[in-house]
Amino acid sequence: MTNQDRAALTPFALRLAEIARGETMHRWHEGIGAADVEDKGGGGPDFDPVTDADREAERAMRAAIEAAFPDHGIAGEEFPDRPARGPFTWSLDPVDGTRSFTCGLPNWVTLIGLLDEGRAIAGVIDVPSLGECYWGDEGGGAFVRAGREAPLRTSGRTDLAEARLSTTDPYLFQGAEREAFERVRASVRTTRYGHDGYAYARLAAGTIDLVIESLLKPHDYNALIPVVRAGGGVIGDWTGGEDFSPGKVIAAATPRLFDQAVALMRDAA
Template identity: 40%
Template structure:
């Protein structure tokens, strides 16, 4: 899905303020749990979930329901409310729970907004480092944080010079691993780990390519406006727009000129 053709309209400021207030509320819940003894329950898809995930999503939902009752809400932990709504918030209260429970500050809180199914607003927030990316369709991405960095992807038209990232090899199966390895062999370097934080780094020009599988809509809805507003592109591995009912592949590029080279290696055969 491309955010480029969508617009928040006259409700822009209200919706953005609501998203940021919800992010702040979630961060206040998540921070006290960081690097503390924390039990993790394994869900049906083998991913972990903690009390911090659930409490943060409940806090986000309560605030969104109060301030934007006209919007639907879809969250990783508690499902879909008001499916008929044209505007739908999409939540991942802790993207990167494995990183969170092992004390690594590479997780993030994600809030995205869809308008008629298209991502039009996205926020990536790292509540420990204080870094935040804000993407709105048709606007440049904004980044704030204490360590420097400016929103904007970097020029990298040559695959051999590219930095490639993927959260974990466990995302890859027998059919997709060879395709990823073909891409890996063509780039300058590959790094593992990062979850949504890696997408934030791509939006800062630190990473050039992210190729991942098994992604749900709450994993990518907030990322699309951030990356596109920074000058990048987000598609599936076949170069097609992301869809909620798609194959779960996500390809993020800092320089769209890499698209043909990368999708030739990754596309289903």
């Protein structure tokens, strides 16, 4: 694939986000009843639902990828992986924040990532219910809100005591993880919960400074990595490295802030 062809992949990812909106938005507006939800996990913090919106949005995105790029691999949340016949694989999470989706809350997102030989090189965080879309690749990034596009730029915050922290659910941390997270939470200015992938979008745009999470899967984080980095942020694991496979992720507005968070989380890695 030529450089010109590679340049067409981010616009294609944005097109995939539009396709997913066609399957998710009307279902969100119509409301999700209990009969529409399949529980993939247990109760309480282990509740992991899947809806028709998840399945049909991924099905539609897969069909578009297969038609446009038959050699590309596909790794999604809802269906078996399709191996690549080349370097590129698409990572799809059609509804990240399904619990918010099923509650009629607006902060669920669609995550679309592109990997080159396993390395995340482009990502889209689409926020259909808010009319926002965030994208990043190796050439930069931007977000659209209220029809206006602006470059991604983190807050530049460097002091943990002034940081705005987010995590999806504090009850997903167990044992030493919870103790480590509590050390961070007690050190920051404010903490907000329940935003899933949207928190990373707002970190890249400058209104959240730090995100710490556990139990993430590849389809949860692949799209986030290029977006955070395009905004000038840092994203890595709890030891300060870049091994995302354990699902323990820290994203921060600056390297200094990232290092402060790692210092408090490292023992639980």
